[in-house]
Amino acid sequence: xxxxxxxxxxxxxxxxxxxxxxxxxxxxxxxxxxxxxxxxxxxxxxxxxxxxxxxxxxxxxxxxxxxxxxxxxxxxxxxxxxxxxxxxxxxxxxxxxxxxxxxxxxxxxxxxxxxxxxxxxxxxxxxxxxxxxxxxxxxxxxxxxxxxxxxxxxxxxxxxxxxxxxxxxxxxxxxxxxxxxxxxxxxxxxxxxxxxxxxxxxxxxxxxxxxxxxxxxxxxxxxxxxxxxxxxxxxxxxxxxxxxxxxxxxxxxxxxxxxxxxxxxxxxxxxxxxxxxxxxxxxxxxxxxxxxxxxxxxxxxxxxxxxxxxxxx
Numbered sequence: 001x002x003x004x005x006x007x008x009x010x011x012x013x014x015x016x017x018x019x020x021x022x023x024x025x026x027x028x029x030x031x032x033x034x035x036x037x038x039x040x041x042x043x044x045x046x047x048x049x050x051x052x053x054x055x056x057x058x059x060x061x062x063x064x065x066x067x068x069x070x071x072x073x074x075x076x077x078x079x080x081x082x083x084x085x086x087x088x089x090x091x092x093x094x095x096x097x098x099x100x101x102x103x104x105x106x107x108x109x110x111x112x113x114x115x116x117x118x119x120x121x122x123x124x125x126x127x128x129x130x131x132x133x134x135x136x137x138x139x140x141x142x143x144x145x146x147x148x149x150x151x152x153x154x155x156x157x158x159x160x161x162x163x164x165x166x167x168x169x170x171x172x173x174x175x176x177x178x179x180x181x182x183x184x185x186x187x188x189x190x191x192x193x194x195x196x197x198x199x200x201x202x203x204x205x206x207x208x209x210x211x212x213x214x215x216x217x218x219x220x221x222x223x224x225x226x227x228x229x230x231x232x233x234x235x236x237x238x239x240x241x242x243x244x245x246x247x248x249x250x251x252x253x254x255x256x257x258x259x260x261x262x263x264x265x266x267x268x269x270x271x272x273x274x275x276x277x278x279x280x281x282x283x284x285x286x287x288x289x290x291x292x293x294x295x296x297x298x299x300x301x302x303x304x305x306x307x308x309x310x311x312x313x
Contacts, residue, residue: 027169029161045080052125054101054115064115066128068136071103073113086113088136094129096122199301206294213290217283224276231269238262 009017025033041047049065049072056062063079065072070091072082086103093104101122103113117125143151241259 027165029165049079050128051079052117052121054117056115062115064117064125066125066132068132071129088133091133094126096126098122101125196301199297203294203297203301206290206297210287210290210294213283213287217280217287220276220280220283224273224280227269227273227276231266231273234262234266234269238266 025036028036049067051074052064052066054062054064061076062083063074063076065074065079065082070085070087070089072086073084074082086105090105090107090110091103092106095102095104099116099119099122101115101117105112238259241255241262
C-alpha cells in the first residue's frame, strides 16, 4: 500500500497500465518474464528480505532482516531503510541460547551484537542465516567443471528455445499475413461481384428502355401515317365539295357548313399529324440516346471484367 500511495493512480488506472505492459511483452516466454521480473525486483529495498520481530538489550522493538548480502536491523515503523547493516563478509559467527541471539564479527574491535527473539523463531533465523551465508560464499568461488558444463548446457538450451520461439513467431506472422491477404482478396471479390451486378442491372435497364422507346416510336409513326392519310382524304373531300354544283340555297348552306367542318377537321388532323410526327422524332432521339447508353454500359462491363481477370492473375 505504501508503494501504491506513491503514485496518483486509481485501481482502474493501474489495471489499464498493467494491460499495456502485458501487451508490450507479447511473445515473451514465462521463463524470460520471470527473469525480467527478478531483474527489476532485486533492486527493490524489500526484495529477498525475511523479517523477524526482535528486541535489543533496551527492549526496543526492532526487525531483523535476513538477506543474501547480510543482516539488516530495521526500526519498527520502517521496513524499507535499514538502521544498521552487517554484511556476511564481516560476520564471523552466529549463535543463540534460548531467546538470546549473538552475532560475532571478524573485526574483534567491534562489539558483539545481541538481540532477543521468540524461542520458536531462533532455529529458523539461524537456518536462514547459514543458508544465505553458504550461498554468499559459493557465489564468490569459481565454478566447478560440473557447474560450468551445466551453465553451458543451460545457455545452449536457452538459445535453442529462442530459435524455436523465433521460428514459431515467424510462422505465426506468415500465417496472419496470409489470412489478412485472403480476407482482402475475399473483400475484393465481393466488391467485384457487386460491381458486376450493378453493371448488369444498368445494361438490362438500358436494353429495356431501348426496346420500350423503339415500340413507342413505331406506334407514333403508325399514328402519324394514319392521321396524314385522314388529312389527305379530308382535303380531297373538301376539294370535291367546292367543285360540286350548288343548286339550292339550302344545299349551299349545308355545303358551306360541311365545308367548314371539313376544313376544321382537316386542320385538326394536320395539327395532330404534326404532333405525332414530332413525337416520333423525339422518341427516335431518345432511342438513339438509349442505344448509346447501352453501348457504354456494355463497354464498361467488358472493361471491368477485363480488369478483374487481370487483377486476379
